[in-house]
Structure formats: C-alpha cells, structure tokens
Amino acid sequence: MEPIYLDHAATTPAHPAVIEIMASELANTFGNPSSIHTFGRKAHRTLEDIRQVIAASLKVKSHEIIFNSGGTEGDNTAIIETALSRKDQGMHLITTAIEHPAVLETMKYLEGLGFEVTYLPVDKQGKLAITDLENALREDTTLVSVMYGNNEIGNLLPIKEIGTLLESHPAIFHTDAVQAYGSERISPHEFGIDLLSISAHKINGPKGVGFLFKNDAISLPSFLHGGEQEEKRRAGTENLAGIAGMGKAVELLNDSEKEQRHEKYADFERIILTQLDKAQIDYQINGNPENKLAHILNLRFLGVASDLLLMHLDLKGVAISTGSACTAGTVEPSHVLQAMYGKNHPAIKDSVRISFGLGNDEEQIQRFVAILIETIKKIKQ
Structure with a gap:
C-alpha cells in the first residue's frame, strides 16, 4: 500500500x-x-x-x-x-x-x-x-x-x-x-x-x-x-x-495557491476530526484552533503514548511526528507543550503532530484517519 x-x-x-x-x-x-x-x-x-x-x-x-x-x-x-x-x-x-x-x-x-x-x-x-x-x-x-x-x-x-x-x-x-x-x-x-x-x-x-x-x-x-x-x-x-x-x-507560492492550500488543509482537518468524533476517540486539540497555520494539527489522544502510536503508524506506512524534527531521536519532551501545560502534564506524552502538504489528497486523509482510529483502538484494548 x-x-x-x-x-x-x-x-x-x-x-x-x-x-x-x-x-x-x-x-x-x-x-x-x-x-x-x-x-x-x-x-x-x-x-x-x-x-x-x-x-x-x-x-x-x-x-x-x-x-x-x-x-x-x-x-x-x-x-x-x-x-x-x-x-x-x-x-x-x-x-x-x-x-x-x-x-x-x-x-x-x-x-x-x-x-x-x-x-x-x-x-x-x-x-x-x-x-x-x-x-x-x-x-x-x-x-x-x-x-x-x-x-x-x-x-x-x-x-x-x-x-x-x-x-x-x-x-x-x-x-x-x-x-x-x-x-x-x-x-x-x-x-x-x-x-x-x-x-x-x-x-x-x-x-x-x-x-x-x-x-x-x-x-x-x-x-x-x-x-x-x-x-x-x-x-x-x-x-x-x-x-x-x-x-x-x-x-x-502565489497568493491564489496559498488560499487554495488553506481551504484544502481545512477540509483535511475537518475530515480527521469528524471521523474521530464518529469513532468516539477521546482526543483534544493542542493550541489555538481559531488562529493557526492551516497545515498543522496537533492532537492529544488521551491514554495513548505518542511514541507507541508513532511506531505502530510507521509500521503501517504512515508518517506523523511528536514535534520538531530538530529534537527527533531524543528523549526530551516537547518544550512547547511544557510551556503550555507544565512539565509533568500527561498531554506531553500523549500528543502528536499531523502536518499536510504537497501530495496529500482527500483519499489519503480518509485512509490515514481509518488507520489512525484502528491503531488507537488496538493500543487501548
């Protein structure tokens, strides 16, 4: 696949x-x-x-x-x-x-x-x-x-x-x-x-x-x-x-292209959140959903360790992340989430970043969220 x-x-x-x-x-x-x-x-x-x-x-x-x-x-x-x-x-x-x-x-x-x-x-x-x-x-x-x-x-x-x-x-x-x-x-x-x-x-x-x-x-x-x-x-x-x-x-990247991307990525986000709601997945959005970059969606899946989730998704051919690539490979928690919630908040270990771009389409997003839901349910069994 x-x-x-x-x-x-x-x-x-x-x-x-x-x-x-x-x-x-x-x-x-x-x-x-x-x-x-x-x-x-x-x-x-x-x-x-x-x-x-x-x-x-x-x-x-x-x-x-x-x-x-x-x-x-x-x-x-x-x-x-x-x-x-x-x-x-x-x-x-x-x-x-x-x-x-x-x-x-x-x-x-x-x-x-x-x-x-x-x-x-x-x-x-x-x-x-x-x-x-x-x-x-x-x-x-x-x-x-x-x-x-x-x-x-x-x-x-x-x-x-x-x-x-x-x-x-x-x-x-x-x-x-x-x-x-x-x-x-x-x-x-x-x-x-x-x-x-x-x-x-x-x-x-x-x-x-x-x-x-x-x-x-x-x-x-x-x-x-x-x-x-x-x-x-x-x-x-x-x-x-x-x-x-x-x-x-x-x-x-002219103004028209930027506008089209905004609309497309907003649609992607709606698809993901709608499907998560339908599947009754327990999640929350990290950050300010009313004033953010359209291509980034940071989600906390309560009770699902982000490193375990990423590993399972990677085995299924899906690439998302926990945060900045410049800190990848380290055991350091996200300094951004720490600044928001405090150093020991559980959201720091339960959150992932999904980011859209060139090559992504609606079919991919639908397939991704189906894999995501299946994986989360399997982890929480």
Missing part, C-alpha cells in the same frame, strides 16, 4: 518543477556568481533575478534579501549579530518559551556571554499576551525575537501587534517565519519586522538553502567571514542551484 506522508512541518518533498530547474542550473549555469567573465556574469544574473522574485513575495527591495543555508543560519545571524553589535546599548533580549531550538539555543549561547534573556510565557492554548511583552520591554532591550507561526502546534503569534508596539522602542524585531512563509501573506515593512528567517525545504524547495530578510534601515554585521559575497553580508560562494530551486518554489 502507498505510504502516507503527513510530516510536512518537518520537511517537504521537492516540487517536480524545483527538481527540474535545479538540474538545469547544475548542468548549464556552473559559473561562480562572483567571477567577472561570461560564465560568472550569467550566474550572477540568475542569482539577482531570483532575488527579485523572492523580494516581490514579501513586498521588499531585492537588496534586502540575503541568501544563506537556511533557517538556523538566519536565526543565528539575526540574533547573535544584533546582540553583539548593540551590546553597548543594552544586553537584554526578549523571546518566547515556544520558539524553535534555533532561537532558544542561540539565546542560551548569548546568556553564556553575559546577556540577559526574558522568555515570555504562553497560556494553555499557546497564546502569547502582548501585555507580557510590553511589561518585559526595558530601556536596555535591544532585540525581540518572536516566531511567526509555531512549528509544533501551529499557533500564529501576534506579529503585527508586536511590530506596532516596537514602533516606539529602539529594539530590533526578528521573526522566525520558517513555518509560516509557505502559507501566510507576510509583509515585513507593513508589519514592522526588521529581520526575518526563511528555509526553502519547508516550501517544497531544497534542503540547505534559505534567506534572511534584513530591513535596509538597520545595520547588521556579517555572521560568516571570508569573501565579499552577498555585498559583504554573508561570506561563501552562493549555492546557485539550491537558490534557483528555492526561487521556483517561491514562484509557485
């Missing part, structure tokens, strides 16, 4: 058009974009054309897009370089307790260098109170880093409200938009965002490539040192084939 992949929040399959253009670039545009001869100039033109495509998707200037290796590098660059370059103005940073490890571990690194970090709490639905951020802001706060959409429960954070709040404060505003870029309409200048991190492999592009949006109004030292690529903002020869694949993935 055909396997069912429902872990698109971890990584997405490359779109056929992405694979095609990457193969073409590898074969035909092999010059170094920094070389001044014909081969290099051709590569450079390709690079700049893609930069314009990506900039248009965010309604920003092409100069404000810096190509890099993905979300982790983008988060590290934004956070570390902002903190270090502004430490004379203050050493207080603000983030949330539910950020991706690429943000949380970077904050811990800076704490080791003497910085003070405030980790904003969330409620039992994973909601962040804007008043908590307002109360945490100080004169020596130089950076606020809040993710756009959570990668485990799907919650959308109050990005516009944060941008408005920071209009009257000198702190730099960074958002990890890796999980949200593929589905949400994001306009950094309109929302007051100074720095924004993206990874191509979350939008049906290749792994190992992404970009950092940097508002021209702020300065940011280079994180990597070496050559003068990316206008001296990110050293290292650009991964042109990967960037071309990312550019094609972005082209495919």
Whole structure:
C-alpha cells in the first residue's frame, strides 16, 4: 500500500518543477556568481533575478534579501549579530518559551556571554499576551525575537501587534517565519519586522538553502567571514542551484495557491476530526484552533503514548511526528507543550503532530484517519 506522508512541518518533498530547474542550473549555469567573465556574469544574473522574485513575495527591495543555508543560519545571524553589535546599548533580549531550538539555543549561547534573556510565557492554548511583552520591554532591550507561526502546534503569534508596539522602542524585531512563509501573506515593512528567517525545504524547495530578510534601515554585521559575497553580508560562494530551486518554489507560492492550500488543509482537518468524533476517540486539540497555520494539527489522544502510536503508524506506512524534527531521536519532551501545560502534564506524552502538504489528497486523509482510529483502538484494548 502507498505510504502516507503527513510530516510536512518537518520537511517537504521537492516540487517536480524545483527538481527540474535545479538540474538545469547544475548542468548549464556552473559559473561562480562572483567571477567577472561570461560564465560568472550569467550566474550572477540568475542569482539577482531570483532575488527579485523572492523580494516581490514579501513586498521588499531585492537588496534586502540575503541568501544563506537556511533557517538556523538566519536565526543565528539575526540574533547573535544584533546582540553583539548593540551590546553597548543594552544586553537584554526578549523571546518566547515556544520558539524553535534555533532561537532558544542561540539565546542560551548569548546568556553564556553575559546577556540577559526574558522568555515570555504562553497560556494553555499557546497564546502569547502582548501585555507580557510590553511589561518585559526595558530601556536596555535591544532585540525581540518572536516566531511567526509555531512549528509544533501551529499557533500564529501576534506579529503585527508586536511590530506596532516596537514602533516606539529602539529594539530590533526578528521573526522566525520558517513555518509560516509557505502559507501566510507576510509583509515585513507593513508589519514592522526588521529581520526575518526563511528555509526553502519547508516550501517544497531544497534542503540547505534559505534567506534572511534584513530591513535596509538597520545595520547588521556579517555572521560568516571570508569573501565579499552577498555585498559583504554573508561570506561563501552562493549555492546557485539550491537558490534557483528555492526561487521556483517561491514562484509557485502565489497568493491564489496559498488560499487554495488553506481551504484544502481545512477540509483535511475537518475530515480527521469528524471521523474521530464518529469513532468516539477521546482526543483534544493542542493550541489555538481559531488562529493557526492551516497545515498543522496537533492532537492529544488521551491514554495513548505518542511514541507507541508513532511506531505502530510507521509500521503501517504512515508518517506523523511528536514535534520538531530538530529534537527527533531524543528523549526530551516537547518544550512547547511544557510551556503550555507544565512539565509533568500527561498531554506531553500523549500528543502528536499531523502536518499536510504537497501530495496529500482527500483519499489519503480518509485512509490515514481509518488507520489512525484502528491503531488507537488496538493500543487501548
């Protein structure tokens, strides 16, 4: 039987058009974009054309897009370089307790260098109170880093409200938009965002490539040192084939496509929840179902250990997860669910993440939920 992949929040399959253009670039545009001869100039033109495509998707200037290796590098660059370059103005940073490890571990690194970090709490639905951020802001706060959409429960954070709040404060505003870029309409200048991190492999592009949006109004030292690529903002020869694949993935994600995905994924979610209700499966939704990313559904199945459920489903050709792929293979419980419920709450061991994407259709979802119900009933016998 055909396997069912429902872990698109971890990584997405490359779109056929992405694979095609990457193969073409590898074969035909092999010059170094920094070389001044014909081969290099051709590569450079390709690079700049893609930069314009990506900039248009965010309604920003092409100069404000810096190509890099993905979300982790983008988060590290934004956070570390902002903190270090502004430490004379203050050493207080603000983030949330539910950020991706690429943000949380970077904050811990800076704490080791003497910085003070405030980790904003969330409620039992994973909601962040804007008043908590307002109360945490100080004169020596130089950076606020809040993710756009959570990668485990799907919650959308109050990005516009944060941008408005920071209009009257000198702190730099960074958002990890890796999980949200593929589905949400994001306009950094309109929302007051100074720095924004993206990874191509979350939008049906290749792994190992992404970009950092940097508002021209702020300065940011280079994180990597070496050559003068990316206008001296990110050293290292650009991964042109990967960037071309990312550019094609972005082209495919127009507003109409995003809207269609929202509708399709909402239908998938309705099918799953309706069938679970009919089968009288005891479950609850983790997160805020009224304000979340359409492709993520985090469910707690009461009395069903998530690791056991995942193992059974995997044996039946179904792939879902318990949370961030960056913590897979560890025994650490979800820090997101811990922040919501407390460290010893049973939901932490009973919850799974289902995430939709390219290749999923209604027939697959119907088949998945039938397998899911059968498996849960077998475990609870």
